[in-house]
Amino acid sequence: MKRPENKFYFVHGLFCEEIAEPLDQLKDFLRTHPREFVVLDCQHFYLFNPTDHCVLSAELNRIFDKKIYSRDINQLKDCTLESATRNGKQILIVYRSDACVNDRFWLSQDWPTPWPNECVLTPSVRFIVPRFMSSLRATCAKEVDRKLMDWIRQQVPGPFGPDEKPKSNVFLADFVDIQDSNFCRVVVELNKKILDQGSTSAQSSPSRKSVD
Numbered sequence: 001m002k003r004p005e006n007k008f009y010f011v012h013g014l015f016c017e018e019i020a021e022p023l024d025q026l027k028d029f030l031r032t033h034p035r036e037f038v039v040l041d042c043q044h045f046y047l048f049n050p051t052d053h054c055v056l057s058a059e060l061n062r063i064f065d066k067k068i069y070s071r072d073i074n075q076l077k078d079c080t081l082e083s084a085t086r087n088g089k090q091i092l093i094v095y096r097s098d099a100c101v102n103d104r105f106w107l108s109q110d111w112p113t114p115w116p117n118e119c120v121l122t123p124s125v126r127f128i129v130p131r132f133m134s135s136l137r138a139t140c141a142k143e144v145d146r147k148l149m150d151w152i153r154q155q156v157p158g159p160f161g162p163d164e165k166p167k168s169n170v171f172l173a174d175f176v177d178i179q180d181s182n183f184c185r186v187v188v189e190l191n192k193k194i195l196d197q198g199s200t201s202a203q204s205s206p207s208r209k210s211v212d
Helices: 020-032 050-067 081-086 125-131 136-153 178-189 191-204
Strands: 009-011 015-018 038-042 091-095
Touching: 015 020, 020 038, 020 050, 050 091, 136 178, 178 191
Parallel strands: 038 091
Antiparallel strands: 009 015
16 A cells, blocks of 8 residues: 555565556456456455455455356366356456455465475665666566476375365466476476376275175
């Protein structure tokens, strides 16, 4: 929240841009790409009060409306691209604050986010100043990408129970087009692990005969 304007801005160390236009662009993208599914993860809320949370929640509900994959009528383990597309749902909103709980939004405990601390770099002022004419992509992203790919390859996606260690099913990156979009290929290839698990389970399951 940027005051005294009382407008919502995206921010990463500095104010970036007011949120209305990017969210409208996302809405248009979903309209023209009906088989795409987006996770909108709202993680940090700077200078927010309870009223701000309610206003932002209402705005997200207004913009995405019937496309929202709601928490109040679904279970996360049932969320697949096929089921979402069949029901016209294209966006899942994670809202990591209890200040204004919305039944349609998913909570932090619903969506744990394990991440490789050794691969994440948040530039400090001392780091930024001598590189002012450079970019986040050039100075940080390419170095992080090299380490991140190995970490992603080690992950095993799939469902997990409430008492189990969370598995990684969604991956976030600032620049997904580095090295000819290698990030996308590595993530998609993880699906093979799920297929291999299903094949192994099917082979190990005992055969059963029906009895009338």
